[in-house]
Amino acid sequence: MTPTHHPWTHTAADLELPDVWTTLPGPRSLALFERHDRHTTGSNADHTVYPLAQASRRGHLIVDADGNTFADHLSAWGASPFGPTPPQVKAAMDAAWASHGMQISGWMPNTAAFALVDKLAAIAPGRLSRVEYSVSGTLAVEGAVKFMREARGRPLIITFGGQYHGESTYMSAGASSDLSNVSSGRTQYVAGLVMVPYPNRFRSPFRKGPGPFDDTEVLDYLDYLLVQQIHPDQVAGVLIEPVLGEGGIHAPSQAFWDRLGALCRRWGWLLCLDEVQTCMGRTGELFAMQRWQGIDPDLLLLGKAFAAGGQPIAAILGTDAVMQDTSLHLGSTYGFAPAACAGALAGIELIEAGGVLDNARRLEALFLEEMRPLIQRFEQVGDVRAAGAMAAIEFVRSKAGHEPAPAFQFAVHQAALRRGVLGISQRGKWHLRLQPALTMPESVFRDSCHRIQEAMAEVAAHPPAEAESIQAAAAQAAR
Numbered sequence: 437m438t439p440t441h442h443p444w445t446h447t448a449a450d451l452e453l454p455d456v457w458t459t460l461p462g463p464r465s466l467a468l469f470e471r472h473d474r475h476t477t478g479s480n481a482d483h484t485v486y487p488l489a490q491a492s493r494r495g496h497l498i499v500d501a502d503g504n505t506f507a508d509h510l511s512a513w514g515a516s517p518f519g520p521t522p523p524q525v526k527a528a529m530d531a532a533w534a535s536h537g538m539q540i541s542g543w544m545p546n547t548a549a550f551a552l553v554d555k556l557a558a559i560a561p562g563r564l565s566r567v568e569y570s571v572s573g574t575l576a577v578e579g580a581v582k583f584m585r586e587a588r589g590r591p592l593i594i595t596f597g598g599q600y601h602g603e604s605t606y607m608s609a610g611a612s613s614d615l616s617n618v619s620s621g622r623t624q625y626v627a628g629l630v631m632v633p634y635p636n637r638f639r640s641p642f643r644k645g646p647g648p649f650d651d652t653e654v655l656d657y658l659d660y661l662l663v664q665q666i667h668p669d670q671v672a673g674v675l676i677e678p679v680l681g682e683g684g685i686h687a688p689s690q691a692f693w694d695r696l697g698a699l700c701r702r703w704g705w706l707l708c709l710d711e712v713q714t715c716m717g718r719t720g721e722l723f724a725m726q727r728w729q730g731i732d733p734d735l736l737l738l739g740k741a742f743a744a745g746g747q748p749i750a751a752i753l754g755t756d757a758v759m760q761d762t763s764l765h766l767g768s769t770y771g772f773a774p775a776a777c778a779g780a781l782a783g784i785e786l787i788e789a790g791g792v793l794d795n796a797r798r799l800e801a802l803f804l805e806e807m808r809p810l811i812q813r814f815e816q817v818g819d820v821r822a823a824g825a826m827a828a829i830e831f832v833r834s835k836a837g838h839e840p841a842p843a844f845q846f847a848v849h850q851a852a853l854r855r856g857v858l859g860i861s862q863r864g865k866w867h868l869r870l871q872p873a874l875t876m877p878e879s880v881f882r883d884s885c886h887r888i889q890e891a892m893a894e895v896a897a898h899p900p901a902e903a904e905s906i907q908a909a910a911a912q913a914a915r
């Protein structure tokens with residue numbers, strides 16, 4: 437029987453607030469780290485970002501091995517959009533698992549995969565009508581690059597600085613959100629990618645001082661490249677995140693999309709939206725592209741929240757023109773495994789039942805209401821941005837110079853953790869992000885905003901020293 441509990445009908449557990457009672461890491465987490473760190477990679481053994489070992493999740497809290505609780509603004513980096521174990525998703529996965537077991541859907545057609553394809557075809561925006569199976573966001577992006585090159589018979593892909601497309605050799609060189617990532621011995625140089633700065637109204641590589649800037653300037657730069665460096669008929673397509681996620685939550689202007697669309701039509705470039713992080717309600721729309729008018733993608737990538745908190749799954753949506761006559765076969769062993777398909781389908785149905793997108797929009801409004809006044813209150817708060825339930829605070833050393841302040845950001849994150857707020861932070865970056873479940877109650881979210889404000893006041897009283905330059909900070913973080 438389908439459970440009647442909807443993920444947005446909040447239970448007492450959903451409304452619980454966090455409580456941290458040990459120093460971090462607590463003694464039990466520390467003991468686990470000491471044992472585990474001998475057997476893992478150096479990067480996994482670095483616990484400075486999250487100095488706790490999760491023992492369980494409850495409502496919208498992460499519970500660590502010491503019994504500390506943290507409001508979860510990570511939500512499995514977006515892959516857990518309805519809290520820990522949405523009952524409808526679990527029930528659907530269990531049923532598919534019982535009837536199909538594991539299956540390689542790209543080779544063995546099955547009813548679970550077909551049911552999901554039917555649903556995707558029904559909800560796919562614009563001209564998108566076909567589905568390629570995948571298992572992770574990274575593989576979906578890699579597949580999309582192949583589709584673009586095959587369909588256009590051209591070598592180059594335009595990408596935007598600050599985007600993230602996963603850890604494959606090719607795409608980690610094609611994205612820059614991981615700060616000076618491309619270097620010998622780390623992420624090798626690859627050919628075929630042309631990078632333009634991501635449209636950013638607050639910070640421009642072409643101008644001094646903080647914005648607001650006209651973010652279509654980056655397309656002036658692209659126009660310049662088309663004269664000075666690249667012949668436009670060598671470009672197969674454009675790969676863009678409709679809202680920049682890892683790069684700090686930037687939502688381009690309508691004018692940017694209009695002009696990018698015109699460039700694509702003018703030169704026959706395909707438009708590929710990487711919605712791995714933004715899909716399935718994250719921005720308060722089913723697809724982030726629906727925040728604007730007239731975006732007409734040829735390809736659109738799904739991952740993370742598409743799995744609805746269930747098993748790994750990703751997809752490439754494409755038009756007939758790109759996918760109908762392809763000879764590419766990109767599915768992987770685990771792509772569209774039956775139980776993952778059933779979970780993803782249940783997740784879409786949960787959103788369709790209503791309430792989820794509205795809640796994400798309310799979280800956006802609440803974040804802006806609570807946090808934008810901090811720009812006046814703190815010298816180090818440069819900008820506050822949100823798109824649905826993805827939100828960021830960008831820190832600067834001073835309002836006048838607006839140089840990035842990564843040390844300040846990291847200190848605020850640590851101070852927030854001590855107060856039980858677990859956001860998304862990375863060393864070397866100067867924005868702190870919140871990415872709660874789409875269904876997080878407003879009371880829990882508002883409480884977290886207040887705790888972050890207290891954390892900021894603590895750090896602002898004794899601001900940490902910043903690296904000598906942002907390049908030095910990026911190089912340190914990338915080491």
Ligand SMILES: Cc1ncc(COP(=O)(O)O)c(C=O)c1O
Binds near residue numbers: 513682
């Ligand atoms: C926009 C975007 N694309 C691709 C990826 C890679 O997805 P995955 O980690 O599932 O391979 C991510 C992951 O953060 C992402 O944010």
